[in-house]
Amino acid sequence: MILKKNMTDTLVNSMRQETCPACGHYIAVPFLDPSLQPIATVAWPRSCDEAKSMQRLPLDFVRCVECGHVYNAAFDYSKVPYTRKPNLMFNKGVIWADNIISVRKKILERLPKKPVVVEIGHGDGGFLMGLAAECPDGKYIGFDPHGAKSDKDMPSVQFNACLFEPNLHVSKIRPDLIISRHVLEHLINPLGFIQSLSFSASCLGSEPELYIEVPCIDQAIETGRTVDFYYEHNSQFTTESFTKMLERCGVEIRMIDHVYDGEVIYAFVKLGCYQKHVRTAKAALGFRDRTRASENIIIQQLDSLHKSGKRIAIWGGTGKSAAFVNRYGADATRFPVVVDSDMNKVGTFVPGTGQEIRFSDWLTEHPADVIIIPPQWRARDIMEEMKQHKIRAEKILIEHEGRLVDYENEKHPYN
Known part of the structure; x- marks a missing residue:
């Protein structure tokens, strides 16, 4: 069109x-x-x-x-001053009460005999206590920093006046079911919150169910209704946006439906079923661990080079070279000579350490014994430039697999 x-x-x-x-x-x-x-x-x-x-x-x-x-x-x-007033839903209508009973029944049908159930944002605690009354052999734990505490004596129910932290509480509690009713619409990042639940479960190899319930504005949009849009409800879900959010969370969607004449949308999803995220996270942490070890090795190599009394030059003064200099502490006192192939950078200074950047042909009259080339992918071009300007050195070093290696005599993928 x-x-x-x-x-x-x-x-x-x-x-x-x-x-x-x-x-x-x-x-x-x-x-x-x-x-x-x-x-x-x-x-x-x-x-x-x-x-x-x-x-x-x-x-x-x-x-x-x-x-x-x-x-x-x-x-x-x-x-939003939640610390002063709780955000408790008030709806004593018969239809709403029937809806609560219906939702509770759907949840009970999915629970094991002795379930561990967490409710995020338990409010007045009534919904969680209702589940406990129907299935008393379970364990029921609510999290809400501003929720009410019940005076009813129910040993199976525990209320915590704090936020639920997925990275801490999923592993500590190992729930069979997590409930979130009318919470996501208040959050800045509901997508990130559900993703964190799913990732935490994936890391444990656990697959708890999650029940989510939020207001749905499909009819508000269709009828031009505006009273739904006030400050505390930051997020307003349509059926499409609710579904898309779940599809981006690494979950298995088991059911999505509406209740209360279409004004509320809910879903049951299985968490922890997307191991690709775990594999990526493990790879990232593995990279971090390797670079921690290599940082110490390269710092020691640089220190040995300085103590050897050899004349050292670093080729490149910005970008990757500046990152190298700052990461490994190649300070201006020990490594004052920095050259660059780009005339536009000549006369400027290395960010963070302050060496003046000279043009590369400075090395023809002030030869270096060792030249370090931090941008490995440019090493072949730099070697060609050195030949053109008749720049020679005893050794050319690049960083490879966690240490400085001899460009001309050791194995690496850059020659």
């Missing part, structure tokens, strides 16, 4: 570079005109004057063009 020019101009000019909290896409467009409003659910002002004097916070709702997620690009979590 070809758009008219004025519509095309409008679309292009409305483009915003924002990171979608549901799918990670970077392009969004305005969804509502910006406005200023006070927080709507957790302030509870005690007087008319207090209500009127409340700070008004920016609403800048945009919509991701990839998944259709709607979110407040101006949201600042620190502006």
